[in-house]
Amino acid sequence: MSVSHEWHRLTKDDITQLLNVDPGKGLSEAEARHRKGKIGENRLMEGKRISPYVLFLNQFKDFMVLVLLVATLISGLLGEYLDAITIIAIVVMNAILGFVQEYRAEKSLTALKELASPEATVLRDGKWRRIRAVDLVPGDIVSLESGDRIPADVRFLETYNFQAEESALTGESVPVEKHCKTIDSDEISLGDKHNMGFMGTMAVGGKAVAAVVATGMQTEMGKIADLIDSAEQMQTPLQLKLEQLGKVLIGVALFLTAVVVVTGIMHGHDAYKMFLAGVSLAVAAIPEGLPAIVTIALALGVQRMIKRKAIVRKLPSVETLGCATVICSDKTGTLTQNKMTVKQLWTGGTALTVSGEGYQPEGRFMLNEQTVDLRRYADVRRMLQIGVLCNNARLVKQRKKGKLFAKDEWTIEGDPTEGALLVVGAKAGWYANTLSQKWKRVEEIPFDSERKRMSVMLQSEDGKTVIYTKGAPDVLLDHCSHILWNGQVRMLTPQLKQQVLRQNETLAGLALRNLAFAYREVKETARHSLEQMEKELVFVGLMGMMDPPREEVKESIKTCDEAGIKTVMITGDHQSTAVAIARQLGILPRHGEVMNGRELARLSPEELERRVDNIYVYARVSPEHKLKIVQALQARGEVVAMTGDGVNDAPAIKAADIGIAMGISGTDVSKEASSLVLSDDNFATIVAAVEEGRGIYDNIRKFIRYLLASNVGEILVMFFAMLLAMPLPLVPIQILWVNLVTDGLPAMALGVDPQEGDTMKRRPRNSRENVFARGLGWKILSRGLLIGVCTLGAFWLTYQQNPDDLARAQTVAFSTLVIAQLIHVFDCRSEISVFHRNIFENAYLVLAVISSLLLLLVVIYYEPLQPIFRTVGVGFREWCLILVMAGIPTFVAGIFPKVMFDHRRRRALPQ
Numbered sequence: 001m002s003v004s005h006e007w008h009r010l011t012k013d014d015i016t017q018l019l020n021v022d023p024g025k026g027l028s029e030a031e032a033r034h035r036k037g038k039i040g041e042n043r044l045m046e047g048k049r050i051s052p053y054v055l056f057l058n059q060f061k062d063f064m065v066l067v068l069l070v071a072t073l074i075s076g077l078l079g080e081y082l083d084a085i086t087i088i089a090i091v092v093m094n095a096i097l098g099f100v101q102e103y104r105a106e107k108s109l110t111a112l113k114e115l116a117s118p119e120a121t122v123l124r125d126g127k128w129r130r131i132r133a134v135d136l137v138p139g140d141i142v143s144l145e146s147g148d149r150i151p152a153d154v155r156f157l158e159t160y161n162f163q164a165e166e167s168a169l170t171g172e173s174v175p176v177e178k179h180c181k182t183i184d185s186d187e188i189s190l191g192d193k194h195n196m197g198f199m200g201t202m203a204v205g206g207k208a209v210a211a212v213v214a215t216g217m218q219t220e221m222g223k224i225a226d227l228i229d230s231a232e233q234m235q236t237p238l239q240l241k242l243e244q245l246g247k248v249l250i251g252v253a254l255f256l257t258a259v260v261v262v263t264g265i266m267h268g269h270d271a272y273k274m275f276l277a278g279v280s281l282a283v284a285a286i287p288e289g290l291p292a293i294v295t296i297a298l299a300l301g302v303q304r305m306i307k308r309k310a311i312v313r314k315l316p317s318v319e320t321l322g323c324a325t326v327i328c329s330d331k332t333g334t335l336t337q338n339k340m341t342v343k344q345l346w347t348g349g350t351a352l353t354v355s356g357e358g359y360q361p362e363g364r365f366m367l368n369e370q371t372v373d374l375r376r377y378a379d380v381r382r383m384l385q386i387g388v389l390c391n392n393a394r395l396v397k398q399r400k401k402g403k404l405f406a407k408d409e410w411t412i413e414g415d416p417t418e419g420a421l422l423v424v425g426a427k428a429g430w431y432a433n434t435l436s437q438k439w440k441r442v443e444e445i446p447f448d449s450e451r452k453r454m455s456v457m458l459q460s461e462d463g464k465t466v467i468y469t470k471g472a473p474d475v476l477l478d479h480c481s482h483i484l485w486n487g488q489v490r491m492l493t494p495q496l497k498q499q500v501l502r503q504n505e506t507l508a509g510l511a512l513r514n515l516a517f518a519y520r521e522v523k524e525t526a527r528h529s530l531e532q533m534e535k536e537l538v539f540v541g542l543m544g545m546m547d548p549p550r551e552e553v554k555e556s557i558k559t560c561d562e563a564g565i566k567t568v569m570i571t572g573d574h575q576s577t578a579v580a581i582a583r584q585l586g587i588l589p590r591h592g593e594v595m596n597g598r599e600l601a602r603l604s605p606e607e608l609e610r611r612v613d614n615i616y617v618y619a620r621v622s623p624e625h626k627l628k629i630v631q632a633l634q635a636r637g638e639v640v641a642m643t644g645d646g647v648n649d650a651p652a653i654k655a656a657d658i659g660i661a662m663g664i665s666g667t668d669v670s671k672e673a674s675s676l677v678l679s680d681d682n683f684a685t686i687v688a689a690v691e692e693g694r695g696i697y698d699n700i701r702k703f704i705r706y707l708l709a710s711n712v713g714e715i716l717v718m719f720f721a722m723l724l725a726m727p728l729p730l731v732p733i734q735i736l737w738v739n740l741v742t743d744g745l746p747a748m749a750l751g752v753d754p755q756e757g758d759t760m761k762r763r764p765r766n767s768r769e770n771v772f773a774r775g776l777g778w779k780i781l782s783r784g785l786l787i788g789v790c791t792l793g794a795f796w797l798t799y800q801q802n803p804d805d806l807a808r809a810q811t812v813a814f815s816t817l818v819i820a821q822l823i824h825v826f827d828c829r830s831e832i833s834v835f836h837r838n839i840f841e842n843a844y845l846v847l848a849v850i851s852s853l854l855l856l857l858v859v860i861y862y863e864p865l866q867p868i869f870r871t872v873g874v875g876f877r878e879w880c881l882i883l884v885m886a887g888i889p890t891f892v893a894g895i896f897p898k899v900m901f902d903h904r905r906r907r908a909l910p911q
Helices: 012-019 029-039 052-060 063-077 081-115 221-230 237-266 271-285 290-307 316-321 378-389 416-427 432-438 473-477 494-509 553-562 575-585 597-602 605-614 624-635 647-655 668-673 683-723 732-742 744-750 776-801 806-827 843-861 863-869 876-895
Strands: 119-124 127-132 141-145 153-165 202-214 310-312 326-330 341-347 350-354 365-367 394-401 406-413 439-445 453-460 465-471 480-485 488-491 513-522 537-546 566-570 593-596 615-619 640-644 658-662 676-678
Touching: 012 153, 012 202, 052 081, 141 153, 237 271, 237 683, 271 732, 290 310, 290 316, 290 683, 310 683, 316 658, 316 683, 326 624, 326 683, 341 378, 341 416, 341 494, 350 378, 378 416, 378 432, 378 465, 378 480, 378 513, 378 537, 394 416, 406 416, 416 513, 416 537, 432 439, 465 473, 473 494, 473 513, 473 537, 480 494, 494 513, 494 537, 494 575, 553 566, 553 575, 553 683, 566 575, 566 624, 575 593, 575 615, 593 597, 593 605, 597 615, 597 624, 605 615, 605 624, 624 640, 624 647, 640 647, 640 683, 647 658, 647 668, 658 668, 676 683, 683 732, 683 744, 683 776, 683 806, 732 744, 732 806, 732 843, 732 863, 744 806, 744 843, 776 806, 776 876, 806 843, 806 876, 843 863
Parallel strands: 326 566, 326 640, 480 537, 566 615, 593 615, 640 658, 658 676
Antiparallel strands: 119 127, 119 141, 141 202, 153 202, 310 676, 341 350, 341 537, 350 365, 394 406, 439 453, 453 465, 465 513, 480 488, 513 537
């Protein structure tokens, strides 16, 4: 099982013998576990992960923390042991807090990677099953089809028009035709090994069965694993902006701190105390953790999105979600349930209605609302038989335990459209497992988007051979020369053909998706030319099926409308079907336009750009058209979210501002190109993700507002005191305590603040908006100024009354600053005022504030701590002053927003 073997030169028998595997049964689970234990998981080695110990030590690498540690050393050398011990304790506690935050963020992102890991279809113990790709081992037999990512290095054993895109390895963007023949050459390039597939490359056509010959770092892709790992690291635009902002704020904070220190020394304060106060103030004032906090907020938001069935693959998309102005959505499975149900049958001029919902094989066949006996309708029976046998899906019954009793639940493995054919057949008593015993499949031409049909050749027990074909009605009619009419085969005249097409239009107008069915009896000698047998078929009839809209989607589309987001439906379905579903869901307004693929293809990009604003439904379009639609919308300045599930959707998904792939029905190609994956393929999940994206951005603004306003207040209280030649209102230990407790805990709680009620009633924010837009910068400066002035005012009033009791005045200033910030944190929860939201809505924030208050009372009244924090117990009068002065900043801003500091209130919400 070594990669040194020249697998391309070996025959199939040599390969399976060397790998010690039966290609008909695959490996046993026990053997697979044994091999995995010896070889390891099928994953590329990631870059060296930071251990928890290093992560903890990294908390002490910050420049200001190092300066503080030097200051601590000086304190110890000068005999100020109590100060030194306390500062060390605070630094360690701060490091623990930072470590917990970063470790949690790392774990969140690791869990996200695990959720996004690909799967593979493997043969184990004679049964095909889906497993995680990381569990593959050499010798496994895997099945591959269009859209799959090849999960390991493989040697093909069987191929059916199989193509792979290998640009990741060879740089060749053109898909490569693959085969299973031996290549007898010892000097051959990777790109010429056409009988092999390589880990990480994409299957873009056909089907194949292959044997795994190398996994993990032994694969060809393992050789470029270092490049893949380096590409994983990325910062969001907001993180980069805040990192730049942090550098500016560091400069401003250091300048103001230097002014405070120099001014204090000039006014006669002790140089050592002023140096320590300056360092403490700089540590408290510099928001060095802002980018890290943004990462944590994004990671926690990503976890919330996962719970709401949205898996984020690219972190910047979280920010972009809040800016989305257009959501372009597939119809099938996203806006609808993806449980196709046959509702109408039409054969030989007779139309029958079928009852029943979903995949439960229970229902009646009715003519004019009266149940009929299908034994009288041979044409219908023939069509149902074609639907069941020309089919690759499986109808599976599972026993599911409910709260009161167990019940049977039917599910489909495979394409939902084919599943609907199995269900309607089962309603008539035609089950696939029964029919397949009488009719053995000989050959198959699979369905693809270009042919729009599928054919199988079957042979009965008595040697009779038939071709059964299903496909798009307009396409299949062109391959038919006869029609089955009331049990008799007739020539398909132009008049009969028009009648079929009119019936097709009628069914499509009822929002039904139509499939046509045909057959041909053939001689056994013709078996070798199945393509030729798709000519001169006998047309049998039509089945009209519906994929019912998801119940929650209509409400989600209404929410989008209220949020200023336009919803556009893009589907390959018939225009009548698309329009009916769009009107049912509220997507298509009265003035809205509908465009079909033929018209879209004729338009130049400039012409489409002029019309795109008023188009709400694109019908009968191919996946290639999606890219054209995305580009037209972006040219109009829209921020576009585009959904897709197929291989051909990948360019549009990648080009969109937010590419969204389907987690259930989506191919690996579409998932690789996407920035968001829906694990439930539901449109409502997109809306939930947009809401979360807006909420995450709002929360980032909230704790930026809180931290910076608090920092401004702390700097200004010291700055003004030094300018006015006043005593120190805060001692260094108190400043560090505020930085750890009052700033840290509430800021973290703001990161998980619930969204405001109007989150999805606002217009999308401008993607180029500055983080301080909509009055945030003004609020930070004004609240910080008020907090600083009120804290200094409380200090001055207390000191004037008791000039000989500086510690009491400092305790009052310390308490005023803490409580002012704790009141202000509730004001930060709303863009309008503190009174706009229920303060108990965020339980984490309430607990954080209560914890900070309790810790404040402890350092004030617990006698062993009073010498450490330079505090004294304060009485009722002082507490009245503290509460009044601490409440002024938030009270003034909340009661008089138009008169005072919120004169930009009307700009708080995007227009």
